[in-house]
Amino acid sequence: MASFASQISFPLLFLLFATTFNRVISCNENDQRLLLIFKQEVVDTENQLSSWTAEEDCCLWEGVHCDNITGRVTELSLSTTYALEGDINLCVLQLEFLNYLDLSGNDFKAVSMPPCQISKSPFDAHKFHNQSLGTPSNHSTSFSVALRYLNFSHNLDLVINDLHWLSQLSSLKYLDLSDSDIGKDTKWLQHIAMLPSLSELHLRYCGFRDLPSIDYANFTSLEVLVLSENVNMMKLKLPNSFFNITNHIYYLDLYECNFYGPLPKSLLNLQNLKHLDLGYNNFKGLIPHWLGQYEQLQRLDIRGNFFYGVIPLSLGNISSLFYLDLSYNQLNGNLPETLGQLHSLNQLDIGHNFLVGVLTEKTFSNFSNLTSLGLHSTSFEFDIDPKWVPPFQLEALYLGNTSIGPNVPSWLYTQRSLTTLDISTSGISKIDADIFWSFVVGIDYVDISNNLISDDISNVSLSANMSSLVASHNSLSGSIFSVLCQLENNGESKLSELDLSYNHLSGALPDCSVNQKQLLFLILGSNKLTGEIVVFAKGRELDYKDFIGMHSIDLSTNNLSGEIPKELFNLVQLWSLNLSQNHLIGKIPEQIGGMKNLESLDLSYNKLSGEIPSTICNLSFLDYLNLSYNNFTGQIPLGTQIQSFDPWSFVGNDLCGDPLPKKCYKKEASNDSKPAKRNEDDEFLKSLYLGMGVGFAAGFWAVCGSLFLIRAWRHKFFHLFQLLVDRLYVIVALKLKKASDEY
Structure with missing residues (x-):
């Protein structure tokens, strides 16, 4: 019995100790101060940061994670589900042990670096002052050297005019500023190049105006580079020097960056490349045969450019390739037989080109892993045995604007995994x-x-x-x-x-x-x-x-x-x-x-x-x-x-009425105060006409009554009237006599 008691007492004591220890360790005071400063610049319309008060341990705040032993803030994650607005106060980067910062998917407008002090404001920051925490004597303006992950992406209206502060984050490995406008900083690449540990760089849709020279850069650790969808860039020629110092890249995404000209051969320096996406740019010329030298390449996407000529035979040498998209170019000629060597190919799209030739069941005999096939808008002829059963089960098949009719190909009915046809x-x-x-x-x-x-x-x-x-x-x-x-x-x-x-x-x-x-x-x-x-x-x-x-x-x-x-x-x-x-x-x-x-x-x-x-x-x-x-x-x-x-x-x-030439002359009544005004006008006119009538009647009877009652006036009036009549008679008679004489 004693042995059993000793066996259960130790775990209970450990649990009690751990619970007590966790209660003792609380958020670091300086960390809490910096987080409250960060909150001052945030517009929290949905009250997502309601737990961020001085009375609450900051390690228990929403989105904040602390080290269980030291109580120091190590992570701040307020992404996607938080509708935060305002400015990103970079004082948060002074959190000494912060290694993960994710503010993506919000509605921040700018990045600011005001003095890292709490100001009087409507929220609880002034209470924090009342606890006499103040600014610690060892306050430093340097940023955390522990930060490994920084993500400000998908803040669609975020403008970052200056990236000089990035150069202080010497341990940064992952940086994503996608959907931010950083194009006004002409030295953006120079600042980023000061990050020796950077392995992933995502700058999708960042509104670049130019591509600076990077001869000075030292991207020895870079593995992933995404510059896609920077359609606001001026038409840029991709320099050869761009790839001289980035030979450790395995993921390169330059999708829709408005680059033009032929592919620079220095791209071949990236021998470890596994993902190459150059889609929807203005690249032109022949597809270089040296692309076939990428032994580890798994994805090649060069769709939506102006490549012409034949598909190089050397592409069949990339045995690791599982995704190949050459669509929406100006390629011509036959489909090279060497593509049949790509046994790992999962998706193949060569649609919207000027390719010709005859496709038989032999063309697809080695594509046992194929799940997506795009042959749309090409001029291929199909000579396939009606009894042929393909070695693949497609999920997507694009044969639009081709000549497969008049009958539906029998092999099509064997594709029971199709989700798109x-x-x-x-x-x-x-x-x-x-x-x-x-x-x-x-x-x-x-x-x-x-x-x-x-x-x-x-x-x-x-x-x-x-x-x-x-x-x-x-x-x-x-x-x-x-x-x-x-x-x-x-x-x-x-x-x-x-x-x-x-x-x-x-x-x-x-x-x-x-x-x-x-x-x-x-x-x-x-x-x-x-x-x-x-x-x-x-x-x-x-x-x-x-x-x-x-x-x-x-x-x-x-x-x-x-x-x-x-x-x-x-x-x-x-x-x-x-x-x-x-x-x-x-x-x-x-x-x-x-x-x-x-x-x-x-x-x-x-x-x-x-x-x-x-x-x-x-x-x-x-x-x-x-x-x-x-x-x-x-x-x-x-x-x-x-x-x-x-x-x-x-x-x-x-x-x-407008925009017709016929004008409207009768104004329609509306529901506003105009009808009441019309009624007032009508009453005024009625009064006016009534007054004029009464005045005319009074004047008429005043004159006529005087003539009727006063004899002298009556004789004088009729005497004048008779003289007027006689004068008119004489004038008319003379006019008629003159007219008769002329006739």
């Missing part, structure tokens, strides 16, 4: 309907548009796993009831895009798609659909959060009739609405003003009537508007956005 504009006209549709509807993303496929799809049911079906510009017929309505019965379907435009579909729109919570694009234009717009359950009380993310609806060029359901205008996230060239009647509902995200609206060539609602002026993002050829009347609503459109947006109606 693009066979658009490929000359397909013949399908085995049962096999084809059962295969297609099980794929996540499908594009079969711009072919000659003719089939009745009335009984085609989409899979609940399908997110996009683009089948426009074919000859499909029948009803869309099954395509839409069966999804309602399947619960949460993933469908986000349905494009069946430019076909021969007929029948009424089904009233059943209320469960399409993910549907973003519904494109059914240029068919023969009839009836009312009931696809959004007209007149039914529904929770329209089901359609909250809808982006685009196109039901144009059909035979739809009836009124536009008001429920349609509850789709406040809609970007584009096209109901043109139908037989719709009625007025535009006032609710249209709530569609604040609408960018394109086309209601032309219908029979809509009434006045254009004034709420349409609320559509501040509207970029395209066409209300022409309807029966609208009245004045075009006044609004800067509306008057900026071309007159053709309103022709074919009985409208007036």
Whole structure:
């Protein structure tokens, strides 16, 4: 029993000791002071730093991590989930034992270095002073030499005009300033080059204006370099010297940096390179054969440039390559047989080039690991045995704008792992309907548009796993009831895009798609659909959060009739609405003003009537508007956005006002104070006219009464009147005599 007691007493005593010890060790006072100084510059709109008070141990603050033994702050992580604004106060870098600092994914605007002292402010910093902690005597302005990781990325409006402070972080290994504007510092590379331990440098989308000379740099430890998407850079030629001193790099990303000219051969100095991304620049010339000397290269991406000529045979020597993207260039010639030596190849994309030649099953016989194949927009001919079974199972296949038709290749049906299939504009006209549709509807993303496929799809049911079906510009017929309505019965379907435009579909729109919570694009234009717009359950009380993310609806060029359901205008996230060239009647509902995200609206060539609602002026993002050829009347609503459109947006109606040349002469009553003013004016005019009438009557009877009552005045008036009559008689007689003599 004693032995058992001794066995359990030791762990209990250890636990008690550890608990007591942890209570004794608390946050270092100087660390707490610096963190509170950092907080002074932060605008914490969502109160994420509510735990940062002087009364609370700073090791228990949100995002702060301390060493369990010393109590010194070692990590500060306030990334992604924190909506912090304001400035990044670099006093935080004076935390002596800080080795990890992550402030990414916030909304900081600037980096500042004010005096590292607590000022009087509305928060708890002044309480910290009251505890007589003050500024320690050993206060130093130098930054932590322990810092290994620094991440300020994804603060989209962050501007850093000076990076000189980086040179003090001598132990820094990881630096990410992506999405920050550091282009105004012409010495940015000089400051970064002072970091001897740096192994990863991420400067994606940093707005560089130039690429400084780096002959002085000493990147002996650099392994990862990312300069991608610096599209604000001037057109730069990549200097040969750039790679003379970075021979330890294994990850190089210069994607969309606006570099031009041929690839510098000094790039070959990076013999340890495993990842080379030069996509979407202005590189031109031949693809250099020396790229084949990279023995460890696993990823090569040079898409979106201006490389021309043939694909070098030497690329087949890179046996470690598993990703090769040469698409969107100007390459020509045949596909070299040496590429068949790349047994590890996982993704191959050579689309959008001028490549020619015949592809057979032998071309792909060694690609057993292939999961993605891009041959789109090339001029290859396919000579493949109908019984061929590929050695791979693809997840993505891009054969758009090729000549694989008129039949669907038999080997395609063997690819049961496909999640993306693009066979658009490929000359397909013949399908085995049962096999084809059962295969297609099980794929996540499908594009079969711009072919000659003719089939009745009335009984085609989409899979609940399908997110996009683009089948426009074919000859499909029948009803869309099954395509839409069966999804309602399947619960949460993933469908986000349905494009069946430019076909021969007929029948009424089904009233059943209320469960399409993910549907973003519904494109059914240029068919023969009839009836009312009931696809959004007209007149039914529904929770329209089901359609909250809808982006685009196109039901144009059909035979739809009836009124536009008001429920349609509850789709406040809609970007584009096209109901043109139908037989719709009625007025535009006032609710249209709530569609604040609408960018394109086309209601032309219908029979809509009434006045254009004034709420349409609320559509501040509207970029395209066409209300022409309807029966609208009245004045075009006044609004800067509306008057900026071309007159053709309103022709074919009985409208007036800008931008039409026809002016409106009758001002319409409004809902403001003008009607009250009009009433006041009317009362004034009535009083004026009444006074004039009374005055005229009084004057008239005053004169006439005097003549009637005073005899002398009466004789004098009639005497003068008789003289006037006699004089007029003489004048008229003389005029007539003169005219008679002349005649």
